[in-house]
Structure formats: C-alpha cells, structure tokens
Amino acid sequence: MNLKLDNKMQLLVLFTLTTSLVTIAQGIITTGVVYLMSDFSVSSTQAQWSYSAFLLVVGVMIPLSAFISRIFNAKTIFFFSLTMFLLGSLICYFSTSMTMLIIGRVIQAIGNGVLMPYVQILLLRVIPEEKWQTYMGLYGLVIAIAPVVGSFIGGFVITIYGWRALFSFFTISSLILMGLGLILVKDNTPTQDYPLDYLSVALSVLGCGGVMLGFTNVADYGFTHHFVIAPIIIGIIALILFVRRQPKLDKPLINVSILKNKYFSVGTIFICILFFALNGCTALVPIFIQGIANNSAIISASVLFPGGLLIIAFNFIGPLLTNRIGIKKVLVMGCVISIIGFATMMFYTQDSSFEFMMITQSIRYIGAGLALMPATTWALTMVSDKVEDGTAVNNTLRQIFAAIGSSMVVVMVAVLAGGAIGHNSASVIAFNQTSLVLLVLHIIMLILAIVYIDDKEKIENNI
Known part of the structure; x- marks a missing residue:
C-alpha cells in the first residue's frame, strides 16, 4: 500500500474513532429498553429487537467485508458507513413507533457492519506484520473502552434527558467525523476490479441471518418452536450451499479455502x-x-x-x-x-x-x-x-x-x-x-x- 506514514496514522486514528462511535451505538440502547416499552407501549421482547436487529444486520454484513474492501477505497467506505449511520440515527431520533425505530437501527447497523471489519483489514494492510500484535492491542483497547464507558454514561443520559438524546449525540458526532474525513481521508487506497456474485450474497445473508435469528429466538420460544427451527434449518442449508459454491468461482465472495x-x-x-x-x-x-x-x-x-x-x-x-x-x-x-x-x-x-x-x-x-x-x-x-x-x-x-x-x-x-x-x-x-x-x-x-x-x-x- 503506497501511503505515507502520516497518512496511515491519520486513517487509522480517524477510522478507529469512528468505529468506537458505531460500537457504542450497538449496545447502548439496551439501557433504555424500559423507556422504549413505555413510550411505544410494547413488550420487552419487542423493545429488545432494537438491539437484536442491530446484531443480526451486522452479522450478515460481515461476509461482504472482503469484497467491499477490495473494490472500494477508504474514502468511499468511510463516507458510506457514516452516511448510513447518520441516516439511521436521524430516523431513530424522529421515531414515532417501534417499527420506525427498528428500521433506523437496521440502517445504523449497515454502517457498523461495513466499517468495523474494514478497520481491521486496513490496520493489517498498512502496519508491518511484526507490529500486528501491538497495533491490534491498541485497536482492541479503544474498541473495548467505547461500549463499557458508553453504556455507563448512556444510563445517566437516558435517565436525565431521555433515549432520543442518544441519537442526537450520534447525529452530531457523525457530522463532526464527516467533516474531519473531508480533511484527512485521501482517495489513495488501492482497489481491484472484483465481480460480485449475487447468489453468494443471497446465500450468505440467508445463512448467517437464519442461524443467528433462530438461536436468538431460542430464549423466547424454546427449541421446538417454528420461529427457531425454520430459520436454523434454512440458515444451515444456505451456509452449506454457500461454502460449496465458493470454490467454483474464479473470484469468490469469501475464499473459504483458507480454512484448509x-x-x-x-x-x-x-x-x-x-x-x-x-x-x-x-x-x-x-x-x-x-x-x-x-x-x-x-x-x-x-x-x-x-x-x-x-x-x-x-x-x-x-x-x-x-x-x-x-x-x-x-x-x-x-x-x-x-x-x-x-x-x-x-x-x-x-x-x-x-x-x-x-x-x-x-x-x-x-x-x-x-x-x-x-x-x-x-x-x-x-x-x-x-x-x-x-x-x-x-x-x-x-x-x-x-x-x-x-x-x-x-x-x-x-x-x-x-x-x-x-x-x-x-x-x-x-x-x-x-x-x-x-x-x-x-x-x-x-x-x-x-x-x-x-x-x-x-x-x-x-x-
């Protein structure tokens, strides 16, 4: 990667800060579940989907990370991720129903699901291999701090100002980071001409989403309910078909042969x-x-x-x-x-x-x-x-x-x-x-x- 050292550090610092923000958003809403139940007159299970839906979307986006990192440069990924996160935050802030809030969280999660794996890929690309442990440690430190501190502070914010204040914070923070991105993120990371196999995408979404959805539902419905059995079976079949398809492609969505x-x-x-x-x-x-x-x-x-x-x-x-x-x-x-x-x-x-x-x-x-x-x-x-x-x-x-x-x-x-x-x-x-x-x-x-x-x-x- 032909990037100067200063630009490497700028990219890593800014991407890590942005990842910290979207990581805070992942679990902080759990501190406000009781308030969501009251405001939207929904059950705890329905309110919990404001968190579960986020996790599911992140899970189905991760298999696309290898493809995304190959065909898009850092600048495109940065602004796409933050734009989706910003749009999701605005929808959540103005939500008038639980369904609208969940839609906002899904859009937020798309930004999260694209950004988080890319930061790790970017780090491993630009840092020499002998320094990977040190820099991954620094990255892990920042990413681990964010949700712990965020959830702690979030509880106070929700109690004093209400849950919508969280999304106003995410909106303002996203705009600030986008401003910094215009200054610091240069359009010079390498890309490839890499085709997208749409059937592989569909199978990965069905596979990862189905398995995670099924097991997420176990706690609410037990093992024998169709909301558990059907998604898991569909997910497992889709994952098997996905894995069998990849070696047949000249440029697979994920090179699963690395598991060899x-x-x-x-x-x-x-x-x-x-x-x-x-x-x-x-x-x-x-x-x-x-x-x-x-x-x-x-x-x-x-x-x-x-x-x-x-x-x-x-x-x-x-x-x-x-x-x-x-x-x-x-x-x-x-x-x-x-x-x-x-x-x-x-x-x-x-x-x-x-x-x-x-x-x-x-x-x-x-x-x-x-x-x-x-x-x-x-x-x-x-x-x-x-x-x-x-x-x-x-x-x-x-x-x-x-x-x-x-x-x-x-x-x-x-x-x-x-x-x-x-x-x-x-x-x-x-x-x-x-x-x-x-x-x-x-x-x-x-x-x-x-x-x-x-x-x-x-x-x-x-x-």
Missing part, C-alpha cells in the same frame, strides 16, 4: 469458543445475580463493572505480553485463568457475597481479555497474504457463535433447572452445572493452545 490452513482453522475455533462463552456469560450472570440470587440490577452492574474495566486493560496487555513471551504462553495463561473463574462459579449459591462474585467474575474477564486479541491476530498471521478473506471468515464465525452463545447458555440453565429459571435451589444447581460445561469448553481451548498454537516463526521452521 490448519493453524488458521484452529485459531478460529479457539476464538469461536471464546466468544460463545463470553457472550453466554454476558447474558447469564446478570440473570443469576438478579433472578436466582434475588439481588438488584445495581448489584448486578456493580459485580460486572470491574471485570469490564479489566477486560479493557487486558485487551491491550495480552498483545504486549505476546510480543515478549510468545503466543502459546499467553493463550495458555488466559485459558488457565478463565478455567479458575468458571471453577469458582460452580460454587455460587443464592447467598454468595457481592465481593466473591465480583472477584470471581473479574478473574474470568482477565482470562478472556488476555486471549482475545492475541488469538485473533495470531489466526490472521497464519493467512497474512489473504487478510481480507481471513478477517471476513474469522469475524463472521465469531459473530455467529456469539449470537448462539448468548441464547444457548441461558437456555441450558433453564433446561437443567426443569424449564424455568427462578429463585430456587434447582436453578442454582443448573447454573453450577452450566459453569462446568463452560469450564470444559475452556479445557478444550487450553488443549488447542498447547498442541497447535505457537509463534509463526517456530511453525514455519517445523514445516
């Missing part, structure tokens, strides 16, 4: 398990604290907040440690710390103290934070000549597993508890048993790290 790289596949499996457990616990732990242990929402937020800060810090510390002691030691350390965290969760009771839960959840977050960015970066270094395809495959699969985890872990507890989660001993035992399952998954991750994962130089020397 054993080390990239192992790294991607590791990340998918990590996101399954991380997002599952994000949904499950508040349910335990509030629904099973009968504590308040304030206690729940206070238990998890220190862990949120720690995962931010270790998103940065993990890559720095990787540069010093190597990828294997860092991932083994992350897995062992996570296993300790899940082991302690097996001893949670209805009377578990605030301090015990806070410390043990913080341990779990440290383990996840240590492993997250190093594992992602390591997997991509295994296919460093195909970062567009690697990023698309990696991000798509982890998004799917994150959506599955956020529903499946909660459903697992409900099934083990006899059908419903409540303030009773059966639910406590079910939570403990589910923690054991998550512990076993991290043992599998530990085995993968020990057996297959090592520094790229050592792997190449052994081949």
Whole structure:
C-alpha cells in the first residue's frame, strides 16, 4: 500500500474513532429498553429487537467485508458507513413507533457492519506484520473502552434527558467525523476490479441471518418452536450451499479455502469458543445475580463493572505480553485463568457475597481479555497474504457463535433447572452445572493452545 506514514496514522486514528462511535451505538440502547416499552407501549421482547436487529444486520454484513474492501477505497467506505449511520440515527431520533425505530437501527447497523471489519483489514494492510500484535492491542483497547464507558454514561443520559438524546449525540458526532474525513481521508487506497456474485450474497445473508435469528429466538420460544427451527434449518442449508459454491468461482465472495490452513482453522475455533462463552456469560450472570440470587440490577452492574474495566486493560496487555513471551504462553495463561473463574462459579449459591462474585467474575474477564486479541491476530498471521478473506471468515464465525452463545447458555440453565429459571435451589444447581460445561469448553481451548498454537516463526521452521 503506497501511503505515507502520516497518512496511515491519520486513517487509522480517524477510522478507529469512528468505529468506537458505531460500537457504542450497538449496545447502548439496551439501557433504555424500559423507556422504549413505555413510550411505544410494547413488550420487552419487542423493545429488545432494537438491539437484536442491530446484531443480526451486522452479522450478515460481515461476509461482504472482503469484497467491499477490495473494490472500494477508504474514502468511499468511510463516507458510506457514516452516511448510513447518520441516516439511521436521524430516523431513530424522529421515531414515532417501534417499527420506525427498528428500521433506523437496521440502517445504523449497515454502517457498523461495513466499517468495523474494514478497520481491521486496513490496520493489517498498512502496519508491518511484526507490529500486528501491538497495533491490534491498541485497536482492541479503544474498541473495548467505547461500549463499557458508553453504556455507563448512556444510563445517566437516558435517565436525565431521555433515549432520543442518544441519537442526537450520534447525529452530531457523525457530522463532526464527516467533516474531519473531508480533511484527512485521501482517495489513495488501492482497489481491484472484483465481480460480485449475487447468489453468494443471497446465500450468505440467508445463512448467517437464519442461524443467528433462530438461536436468538431460542430464549423466547424454546427449541421446538417454528420461529427457531425454520430459520436454523434454512440458515444451515444456505451456509452449506454457500461454502460449496465458493470454490467454483474464479473470484469468490469469501475464499473459504483458507480454512484448509490448519493453524488458521484452529485459531478460529479457539476464538469461536471464546466468544460463545463470553457472550453466554454476558447474558447469564446478570440473570443469576438478579433472578436466582434475588439481588438488584445495581448489584448486578456493580459485580460486572470491574471485570469490564479489566477486560479493557487486558485487551491491550495480552498483545504486549505476546510480543515478549510468545503466543502459546499467553493463550495458555488466559485459558488457565478463565478455567479458575468458571471453577469458582460452580460454587455460587443464592447467598454468595457481592465481593466473591465480583472477584470471581473479574478473574474470568482477565482470562478472556488476555486471549482475545492475541488469538485473533495470531489466526490472521497464519493467512497474512489473504487478510481480507481471513478477517471476513474469522469475524463472521465469531459473530455467529456469539449470537448462539448468548441464547444457548441461558437456555441450558433453564433446561437443567426443569424449564424455568427462578429463585430456587434447582436453578442454582443448573447454573453450577452450566459453569462446568463452560469450564470444559475452556479445557478444550487450553488443549488447542498447547498442541497447535505457537509463534509463526517456530511453525514455519517445523514445516
């Protein structure tokens, strides 16, 4: 890439700031669900779609990221993404119904789904490979800070000024960033003449959207409902057809043949398990604290907040440690710390103290934070000549597993508890048993790290 160093830094800084903004928008609306229910006279499930619809759209946009990064330059991607985000924010601000708000969130999510994978691709393109861990750590630090701080501040903003104030902030911020983009984003990133296979696009949308929609509905409808079974079956069939079609194309939408790289596949499996457990616990732990242990929402937020800060810090510390002691030691350390965290969760009771839960959840977050960015970066270094395809495959699969985890872990507890989660001993035992399952998954991750994962130089020397 023929870009001067100053322009590289300008691009990365501006794109990272913009990505932080759209990342804040992803989950901040959850703090206002109660207000949406009141203003639009809808149920909690309907109001929650203001968040779920956003995640689904981001998930179906990610497979297109490799194609988009090839045919459009940075300037086009920057202004398209921000324009969509701005338009969505305006629609949300002026919403007079829940349907209108969801449409605005969908349009916002298109901007998010285009921008987030591209920033990672841009970073890996312009930064030398030997510095990927450091810069991915910095990127992970900024991206992790945004939703934690945003949700914390968003709760106060919604309480004092109302939920529409969030979208006025997004509108003004988008306009400021677009102004900076006119000055800083130059039209000199390389592009290719790359055809778009529309059938592949349709299959990827049906596949990713169907699987995520089906598993998202599990928590509301159970496994046997047609709103769960039909989308999952359609999604799986579409994904199979998508994967079988790609090798037949001269220029596939995603080069799925990179999964033949054993080390990239192992790294991607590791990340998918990590996101399954991380997002599952994000949904499950508040349910335990509030629904099973009968504590308040304030206690729940206070238990998890220190862990949120720690995962931010270790998103940065993990890559720095990787540069010093190597990828294997860092991932083994992350897995062992996570296993300790899940082991302690097996001893949670209805009377578990605030301090015990806070410390043990913080341990779990440290383990996840240590492993997250190093594992992602390591997997991509295994296919460093195909970062567009690697990023698309990696991000798509982890998004799917994150959506599955956020529903499946909660459903697992409900099934083990006899059908419903409540303030009773059966639910406590079910939570403990589910923690054991998550512990076993991290043992599998530990085995993968020990057996297959090592520094790229050592792997190449052994081949």
